[in-house]
Amino acid sequence: MRHTIELSQAWHFTGFDGKTIEVTIPHTWNNVDGQDGGNDYKRGTCHYRHTFSKPAFDPACEEVWLEFDGVNASAAVTLNGKPLCTHDGGYSTFRAEVTSFLQDENDLQVDVDNSKNTKVYPQKADFTFYGGIYRGVRLIVVNKAHFALDYLGSCGVRVTPLPKGEGADVRVQSRVTAGQVHVALLDAQGSVVAEGDGADTTLHMEKAHRWHGVEDPYLYQCRVQVVADHEVTDALTIPFGVRSFKTDPKKGFFLNDKPYPLHGVSRHQDRKGVGNAITRAMHDEDMELIRELGANTIRLAHYQHDQYFYDLCDRYGMVVWAEIPYISEHMPEGRANTISQMKELIEQNYNHASIVCWGVSNEITISTKDKKDMLDNHHVLNDLVHQTDPTRFTTLACYAMCGPFNRSAHITDVVSWNLYLGWYVPGLFLNDLWIGFFHLCYPNRCLGYSEYGAEGMPNLHSSHPRRNDHTEEYQAKYHEFMERCFNRHPYMWATHVWNMFDFAADARDQGGEPGMNHKGLVTFDRKTKKDSFYLYKANWSKESFVHICSKRYVERCESTTTIKVYSTEKTVRLLVNGKAVGEMTRNDHVFTFRIPLTGDIHVEAIAGSCTDSANFRKVTKPNESYKLRKVKNAQKSNWVDA
Secondary structure, three states: OOEEEEOOOOEEEEOOOOOEEEEOOOOOOOOOOOOOOOOOOOOOEEEEEEEEEOOOOOOOOEEEEEEEOOEEOEEEEEEOOEEEEEEEOOOOOEEEEOHHHOOOEEEEEEEEEOOOOOOOOOOOOOOOOOOEEOOOEEEEEEEOOOEOOOOOOOOOEEEEEEEEOOEEEEEEEEOEOOOEEEEEEEOOOOOEEEEEEOOEEEEEEOOOOEEEHHHEEOOEEEEEEEEEOOEEEEEEEEEEOEOOEEEEOOOEEEEOOEEOOOEEEEEOOOEOOOEOOOOHHHHHHHHHHHHHHOOOEEEEOOOOOOHHHHHHHHHHOOEEEEEOOOEOOOOHHHHHHHHHHHHHHHHHHOOOOOEEEEEEEEOOOOOOOOHHHHHHHHHHHHHHHHHHOOOOEEEEEEOOOOOOOOHHHHOOOOEEEEOOEOOOEOOOOHHHHHHHHHHHHOOOOOEEEEEOOOOOEOOOOOOOOOOOOOEHHHHHHHHHHHHHHHHOOOOOOOEEEOOOEOEEOOOOOOOOOOOEEOOOOEOOOOOOEOHHHHHHHHHHOOOOOEEEOOOOOOEEOOOEEEEEEEEOOOEEEEEEOOEEEEEEEOOOOEEEEEEEOOOEEEEEEEEOOEEEEEEEEEOOOOOHHHHHHHHHHOOOOOOOOO
């Protein structure tokens, strides 16, 4: 039976300065300079070395494999001075057999390159391309009769559940090196509900509990075993969910033949001071925050994420859009890389119940020169996805300046747009016009919003928020409008906020903090939930709560000030210094009170059994942080989000 040996400790890293230090894996060399602005973070080739003893195994009947979960962006691996493998693509798993290379003591070297080139995606985008071995590394000792480890980094097994009446047919396809395959399907309690034999077998369940998103994320287990000479030589247990889904251009998204409006967020995987070398505990925290928000879908942008996070999406019922980093600019020399990354994305993630669609590109028309080659590449990718996985649909995210009639917007099964009308472009009302116009022109084409958002910094505030001022107040105002806007267009197949968390974009130098994109609903360090977070929680969550907005905006100049409250409850009462000053009932979860401001006041909001409080103070002039805000307001942004 297989077993793994983690290779995380005592790696020696040699950076651009030629100095060698000891590090642990996961690791990136851009965790600081990739987050401070200037577009000058280190890109090039760095070197990792690790020594390990030969693992215990029987060469007569066992093999040893080396597995990397993610190395950004290109890797050249040698073992004991001999070339082992190369890999282009920073976000997917790759492996190599090392059995014949092993000595008693082994010298493993990985040359990692995140330099600019014209062949490996991504190369141009609004996020930092951290270099390093930023996910796990391990040895796998396995019997020679095993599930294949050499096919595009996949586990070697595909599980395809097809609902059939109250039951389901479950097809299990296995790639094995030798031996026979035994398959058993287990319910959530561990009881066997069907079993059979064969490398390609279909089992029937008379009754199949549906995986129904966040409402009921029910998972079965597929236990597959390789049997050789009457012994079990390899085994895997693969979670899977039975579900059907479809999109309708007039009614939106359906899950298990029931309307299931998709409202959620996009996610980048990096963290402050850590980069993308994040831990499982950090993945868990991200998921808990997304669940608290009440989202039911996540766009995992703009690359393949860690397998562990897809597992969390399965477990908690998040409907997932998964995509490759074919982004911003088509590179004619990069066509092969888009194909290899798409194949790896699908094969490595095929069994996840949460994934409903594959994204082929993001904002690819921003700076593409060879449009004919780009369009042909999209057709190739779209056909590849349909041939490789006919159970899911294809999508792409269009750039704001990519018009409704652009040919690239009509290749995939459905389409979504990255639009920031009301942020980069004045006029929130334009969102309604744009959505309505597209739907009028193409009533039979499913439309979504793949990105929408506004910068919001918890230390910047205004009583009169304006577009591009980066205040927490304008960000909230923007999202209030967008939530009402989407309610007016219920036929959209999905909407995804950009972004759940602030993230690093080292090329950014203007407005706000250099090197950062502040469109997140939560700060980069995950410590501060912005007011917009609570707006969506009020609209999407079933948790009863009340939240007073702009708590950090303590010192105010006006004699009469606005107190805004978000709540899942329909009625909110407001108390000032212990005295009731108003009560309001609304269905849109936004409650606004105008109250006199003299001296120091204590405000309390009551909604059902929930309370929240805040303190405010009347001052004669803004403090220095507000003056700083005015300087930043004068800056004009021409950023493109990606």
